[in-house]
Amino acid sequence: MDSEKMFEMADRLRGLRDEKAEVEKRLKEINGEIDETDFRLSELMAETETQNFTRAGMMFCLTSKTRASAMAGRKEELFAALRGEGFGDLVYETVNANSLSAFVKEQIEENGDVLPEWLDGLVNVFEKTSVSLRKAAK
CATH class of the missing domain: 1.20.5 (Single alpha-helices involved in coiled-coils or other helix-helix interfaces)
Structure with missing residues (x-):
């Protein structure tokens, strides 16, 4: 090229x-x-x-429309209360995608550049190559 x-x-x-x-x-x-x-x-x-x-x-x-959200700092208490009252199906645990990616990368680096066995089959790992842009130094 x-x-x-x-x-x-x-x-x-x-x-x-x-x-x-x-x-x-x-x-x-x-x-x-x-x-x-x-x-x-x-x-x-x-x-x-x-x-x-x-x-x-x-x-x-x-x-x-009625909207509701957990009070600041009480999300886990809300989740426990929902589960305790039989409404646990409303609770979804999530992991931030960027945090998971950084964690998995770190685990691979600490495990001789191989995905640890305990994560094998639980996460998809792939490399994405792209072009980053930043201002050049003057």
């Missing part, structure tokens, strides 16, 4: 990553505007006792 082609692809990759960052930033802004507008519209509808209305072929309905 000649360097001109490589530089062309490098420029394209950087451009796409920059474009993605801008789109993600804009998406965050739009989501914030959606939340604010939704809140204000729902408030206005509640104040005027308007359950629903139609505008430009779309029906807007005032709905209410």
